[in-house]
Amino acid sequence: MKTPISEAAIKAMLTREKALFIQRNPKSKGHSDNAARNWLRGVPMHWMVDWGTPFPLFIEKAEGVDLTDADGNSYIDFCLGDTGAMFGHSPKPVVDTLLREGAHGFTTMLPSASAVKVGKLLEDRFKLPAWQITATASDANRAVLRWCRAITGRKKILVFNHCYHGTVDETYVNLDHGKPEADRALIGEPNDLTQLTKVIEFNDVPALEAALAPGDVACVLAEPIMTNVGMVLPDDGFHAALREITRRTGTLLIIDETHCMSSGPGGYTGEHGLEPDAFVLGKPIAGGIPAAVYGFSTAMTSRIRDYLKTRPPGHSGIGTTLAGSKIQLALMQTVLETYFTREAFAPLIALAKKLEKGLADVIIKHSAPWHVVRAGARVEFMCCPTRPRNGGEAAKMIHQPIDQAVHHHLLNRGIIMTPFHNMLLICPSTTGAHVNQMIEGLDHCLAELMS
Ligand SMILES: Cc1ncc(COP(=O)(O)O)c(C=O)c1O
Structure with missing residues (x-):
């Protein structure tokens, strides 16, 4: 330039x-x-x-x-761990919780009573009823893509050019002179990512219409403001159009608030009244200790429950051992109560x-x-x-x-x-x-x- x-x-x-x-x-x-x-x-x-x-x-x-x-x-x-330490490094309420709760076990593969409180807090803050915990926002995004594919039966996803959603392979597709191209810097990627990922420019409503029209896209994964290529704000009316077109084409909408949660206690979604089907929040949710959450709308939750009735038992490909741990829950409770207000x-x-x-x-x-x-x-x-x-x-x-x-x-x-x-x-x-x-x-x- x-x-x-x-x-x-x-x-x-x-x-x-x-x-x-x-x-x-x-x-x-x-x-x-x-x-x-x-x-x-x-x-x-x-x-x-x-x-x-x-x-x-x-x-x-x-x-x-x-x-x-x-x-x-x-x-x-002013970097604050790229939002991991958004509420400061080692904030006292988080350290106090760590010292108090850490003495009673970090991880057990079972829920603790904090799960009841944290679930309620998540619903209260982000207005979605059903939640899951992961260790990172990358994991949360990967999991949500799976749920979306599972309940829609569609394989493709759509992302915006130059987005970043963590280490989620299929999001590493950019436009090169208008043509989708997998990021060459991605290490060890065996798949042709352009096969299942559609990529268009942010704020381009006609391109969105065209990409979703065939009805083969499971979900759009979007940050409400693009934050990883400098900051790109949505045009007036862009989010309304995104929601209307996704609904009309049976495409699920995932809003990744990992960075945009800086907007307010309910993230950009809360401040601007967005209505995502799925919502992802990572980094500072446990004060900088690895944790992230994802939540689903009532309608999506009921589709997932129906889907689960048909699923054979076995490994789901979603969830890791240290996710949903006792210590994550305790820290999240403190962070949600103290800072998400x-x-x-x-x-x-x-x-x-x-x-x-x-x-x-x-x-x-x-x-x-x-x-x-x-x-x-x-x-x-x-x-x-x-x-x-x-x-x-x-x-x-x-x-x-x-x-x-x-x-x-x-x-x-x-x-x-x-x-x-x-x-x-x-x-x-x-x-x-x-x-x-x-x-x-x-x-x-x-x-x-x-x-
Ligand atoms: C919007 C967005 N989503 C997800 C992630 C992934 O977060 P993590 O690296 O904690 O998995 C990032 C990381 O910067 C991000 O900016």
Whole structure:
């Protein structure tokens, strides 16, 4: 993408900041060198090196919004584990529950009485009657796709170009000049994913009509706002059209709220009155301990119950041993009661609005061709002048060198943003002073880049 920010300015900043990063982090460098022998790519998850820094920061501790690395550098964390720590790192109510309940067993392969309370809380917060637990949002999405296929008898699914729903193979299909193409970066995929996955652009109602018209799609899996390619907002009326067309064609609608739950205590669905057949929520639901949930509408639940009467006994292909555990349930109860409330979200959203305005003002001050978007407690600045309407447009606008330069600049000044794009999340420990520091950080960055 063309940018009035000169390539030379970006390169100069990145080169200098990489050198500064190396200088500031000798202990992380040492850990990185030592870990290289026993871990693929030197890290416990291979994508941890994809942050793009010369080596990963090794984190010593995380509390609230504060991170401290191995070299004793401290950071304000706006990444918050990419929402896993959306309510802060080790929030006290979660730690208290862990200490109290952890002494009485983590996992038993049987339900605990918390299941009754958590089921009621889930119904109360998200307005759906029937729920299941998984260990991750990826697992939840995979499970829901299976239920949808089972009860519709249809094999195909539909996703939006450049979506991300976790490690769910069949969602890794993008449009390449209008043609569905499986993501070549996917490791070890034996199937031709384009056979069972239809992919269209977000906000494209005619394409949706055409794709669902044959009546062969079990479900549409969608984030209500696309959040993994920068942020792409739905057009006015898009969700109404999506719901109407899916209903008319007998296609189930899954809303993946894993990131959009930043919108409010009922997620984007609750804030905007969506009516999904299935709903997925992961990451912070147990305060950052692995857990996710999925829920079904009354109609879908009754179809599943009918289907189950016909199913022979045996392995279902859904569910893992550690899912639905005693400790997950206890933590979920605490998190749902403490944080999934309008009162808890209100200050987060107020602070996010302050951040949104501050960043927008800085962008205007420097006449940068950028803009800011927000979904409740989540703010993102996009390095392009106008809002992309779909994943294809958004992917073209991502300017990796700029993102890298800005991220390095901020990291070296004690601010962590989400890698891969420019997401900033507010948690209960974030303060106005933290937000001001972030705004000033971007101000300094842009002053240098635009000069
Ligand atoms: C929208 C969405 N759904 C699902 C997932 C998968 O979450 P997990 O990696 O916890 O399985 C992600 C991860 O970022 C996501 O962004």
